[in-house]
Amino acid sequence: MNINTKKYFEEAKKRGLEPYQLSFASSVETSVEVFNGEVEQQQIGTSFDIGARAIYNGKQGSFATDAIDNNTPSIMAENILENARFGKEEKAEHYFKGGKKYKRAKILFKEFKPATLKEVREAALLLCKKIQERDSRLTSVQVDISMIESEGNKMNSYGLKCKEKSKAFAGYMEVVAENENKEPRSGGARFRSFLSLEDLMKEADKVIDEAIHDAVDFFGTGPVPSKKYKAVLSYDSFSSLFAFFVGQLNAKSVHKHLSVFEGKLGEQIVSKCLTIDHTPHVTCFSASSFDAEGYPTQDFPIIKKGVLQTYFYSVETALEEGKESNGCATGAGNGGPVVMTVKKGKYSKEELFAKMKDGLYITSVSGLNSGINGQTLDFSLPCQGYVIKDGKIEKATSMIVMAGNLKTLFNSIVALGNDIRYSGGTFTPSVLVKGLSISGK
């Protein structure tokens, strides 16, 4: 959709809204869901969203909509003005003025090979068939494949103008298997960020066995005794916990005395094994050239050998410290990472098991929407995995809960794997931890 951005700025100016920042994004999504070899659902969607914020008499208002017509510029300006009358106190210098160079994120959309709905449908059917043929205990197989083309734009009355396109295929498979006792167990795998259906199918093929193992390995399993264990956390499990941990590195929380890492710059906050970099331009689903304020994203070290190097800044929080933003704004002055990479270790998964000798290999963690507190970093989460005895997988275990505090857990990391994988905005390896409290039988 083409929009007349000039009119939005004119309507804002007429009402004394200055500065005025406009963001708009469009996306086209085609998706297919296949269940047990039958196409169940097909979807085509187009969306266009526009949002703006602005200052009026030192206070900020905002408004967002997808109802776009000739009246939208004036409706938006009126709503922002009304919201700003009693809105948040805000300074004009907290709006990014532009003029910085952007490093292009490696979203290779020019090499993208689009597919028709029919081609997506056929790929999903083929993948479903492949999975079904892999194991006779599978009672249900669901495959979702989607093709998403999107574009995001930001501009403001200071002259900021930036745009990013993204085109990718993504998919998901979910299986349910039953044993002779009709005991159901489920497994699944996500695979995303591919430039063609062919690439997606190749990667999907690699993770079929993982998804099936997630289900069939856990037939007839139960909890291990409640106690502290040494444990290897798979890259997926580690990554899901890590996302909460770094939430405490938001500079805004630090300034408001709400972060457990306040005053910890230059100090060791996690195990010396951990070195973590901000890598927003690497090829992955979350890569971006600019942050929520349009500020260029940057490569920088976050944690070096366990020592905290920086917080995540927006223009506002950086100014408070007399420095420049590091391109991590997430909105409302807050900061967070775009993409992180945890430096991998030297051990294969088998070597990590050998180093641990006896303990647990945690392969999946759930309940993240309620079982972890991003403020206190306390967690109590159901998980499953395998019992490791003498460095070898002995049996699977399920219906166990891991509990503790992320600060303590990440301080107890003693070794890292070399099996780095992308999951949820972070490239992480598997890690070996000294002490993990497990509730079981």
Place this chain on the structure above:
Amino acid sequence: MKISKKNAIAILNAGLATGADYAEIYYQDNRTHGYARRYKKVHAVSGGRTCGIGIRLLKGLQCVYGYTSDLSFKALLNLASSLALGFEGERVLTVENLKEKRMKNLVPVEIPHDAWDTEKKLAYLKEGEDAAFSVSEKIQDVVTRLSEEDEYVEIYNSDGIFVKDTRCRTRVMVAAIASDGKSFQQDYIGPGLSKGLEFLQETDFVSLCKEAAETAVALLDAPEGPSGEMPVVLGNYFGGVLFHEACGHPLEGSAISRNTSPFAGKLGQKIASDVVSAYDDGTIVNGWGSESVDDEGNEPTKNVLIKDGVLTNYMLDRYTARRISPEMKATGACRRESYRYMPTTRMTNTYIAGGSSTPEEIIASVKDGIYCKGFTGGQVDPSTDQFIFTSDVAYVIKDGKIDHLIKPVSLIGYGYEILPKITMVGNDCTRAPGVCGAASGSCYVEVGQPTLLISSILVGGAGGE
């Protein structure tokens, strides 16, 4: 009508061109306003409008869905025609006319959202914030928020029906964060109803803010919770999240119709103890999960899911009902977050009915266990029925008496194993608002139950046995 009758008929017929046996147009115009205070200041005053159309076609057991925010007749006709290409075949149905179906209004509003100005709303929040800060110097921050939502929906379908609905929701929340200089703790309370601003007048927000602050401060000194299998007393109100996760989701049409729920094919069978009766009741006037018409044009129902421990019904929408058998009917609980989501069966106001025991009797019956009073939410895998939910305000029970507060703990189990272990049900049923995320996006749901006893469940505290 937002789309003229003539145009709506033309769009439906374009969708039916290749043999679809059902076509539906869903129009949504949703307006939201948010007011927030944080760091002892106004944090945000914002607004938004979501407006668009979703078109759904069914052909036997296949479904095609599309959406757009371009409301022009040309765009909608194109979308319907493109969606029709998802099927191959000849037309079997033509829409000749559309007739309005009128529904009973389940969301009467006394004071509309525009009756108070922004200043008055922010003052309401500030009063709560001040009360929370007054509790202790250990209160580091207080977040208060007021969310308002006004929605207008129209549905046109190939049964020749046109239906409209006006929805209204108001919710306030407080999150108090306490610190002793070494660690942080927090508590959250967030009531809401399908009402206008009269809800604010009926809510003692100041007391709720104080309660959240007192809990956050008390949690600073609370020891870790125990771990292992033990008896657990679940408090009323948001304790209903147990039933929502452990039983509600696996009884939704999507899991039942695919035979991936442990409750599939078990109608008429005993799945819970005798003391358990449960409902999904979309007909509760002003209920947080109530709407006068569901998102495929059906009237909501009071659906008896379990009666005295016996499974009596599922929750179904038009599509999942036809997947099970031609005899099954939709139960008026087809829902979606917005026009960008294909609708499916979702819970409305789901609760376990009250029993005969008093909460005191239930607690007195436990020698060693825990009493969970406050909850943050949960999650379930409907295919295995393994659930988790987390209690952020929980106490150790010793010799039938509440002993001391503990840090938040999670409880996990399989729903089908837990339902028979509910051995006592209290007489104090209340319901609480929540937001449930699943296949058709985030939907407003009410959960509820009286205080009840689970004879044994796995508790995941960090404090050991």
